[in-house]
Amino acid sequence: MPAVPAAQQRPADGGIRRRRAGRPSSAVLDKAGITAAALELVSRKGYDGLTMAALAKELDVAPSALYNHVTSKQDVLLLVEDHLMSLVDVSGFGTGTWEEAVRRWAWSYRDVFAEHTPLIPVIAVLPVTDAPQTLAMYETVSKGFLDAGFPPEQIIPAIVALESFIFGSAYDVTAPADIFDSGTMAESTPHFTAAVRDAAAGAGRGRPADTAFSLGLDALVSGLGVLRRANPME
CATH class of the missing domain: 1.10.357.10 (Tetracycline Repressor, domain 2)
Structure with a gap:
């Protein structure tokens, strides 16, 4: 009997577990998107509210995904300044x-x-x-x-x-x-x-x-x- 692909393995409740469509959110992060999200966050909460954790939440990604593109808040501020x-x-x-x-x-x-x-x-x-x-x-x-x-x-x-x-x-x-x-x-x-x-x-x-x-x-x-x-x- 052929093996069932991992993406379609049947869980205990009898349903089919399918991988979420599309690429992971972290894959579509780029500097333009990070800059836009940072500016949106600043417009609502001010610069004091611009933290890496808050920015990751704004982008709906894990903080680790954000750190793949910017290493610190200083990097984010540089993107904002450049914009x-x-x-x-x-x-x-x-x-x-x-x-x-x-x-x-x-x-x-x-x-x-x-x-x-x-x-x-x-x-x-x-x-x-x-x-x-x-x-x-x-x-x-x-x-x-x-x-x-x-x-x-x-x-x-x-x-x-x-x-x-x-x-x-x-x-x-x-x-x-x-x-x-x-x-x-x-x-x-x-x-x-x-x-x-x-x-x-x-x-x-x-x-x-x-x-x-x-x-x-x-x-x-x-x-x-x-x-x-x-x-x-x-």
């Missing part, structure tokens, strides 16, 4: 003036990370090694600076200076409206209190964070522009 960097607008480089391109890039960069401020302390010190979207962004920006006449040795310091301002400004977007309210010490800080009042009046209906970002970005673009050599392409 977010792909959303930053670098289209101005190579199509308009350097000043216009930097402004478009900086505003987009700030707006993307204003939605993900808990990630900033992590990515600020996270190596970009093997992060294709992040490296593609830096490649486009670096070439834009070089084409605009920047000394090569000044390009990375200039980008880092802009990023430092961008990350801080991303936090400012989510700051409480009364962050500079001096409260009961208004009389003892008259100059500061008056400056806060005048800034609010000058901002009109615009967001104070946008006003501050525009002012600071203009100053940085103007200051960094001094480093440029004459560029016949603009």
Whole structure:
């Protein structure tokens, strides 16, 4: 009598035990799926809720299956960072003036990370090694600076200076409206209190964070522009 295949062996209750159709969940895991699940988890529970156990549950796989693709939460955060960097607008480089391109890039960069401020302390010190979207962004920006006449040795310091301002400004977007309210010490800080009042009046209906970002970005673009050599392409 021929042997019954293991996938169809008859259990004690007389039924036929069949292997579940399709491939195991772990086999279809990939970086794009892990990134999407991580972002979904973050949207519901915040970055504190992003753990390897929670991510495995979100993906409906065993933690061991997840560890076949990423070795730690740090790896997951790198995937998330790389995805977010792909959303930053670098289209101005190579199509308009350097000043216009930097402004478009900086505003987009700030707006993307204003939605993900808990990630900033992590990515600020996270190596970009093997992060294709992040490296593609830096490649486009670096070439834009070089084409605009920047000394090569000044390009990375200039980008880092802009990023430092961008990350801080991303936090400012989510700051409480009364962050500079001096409260009961208004009389003892008259100059500061008056400056806060005048800034609010000058901002009109615009967001104070946008006003501050525009002012600071203009100053940085103007200051960094001094480093440029004459560029016949603009």
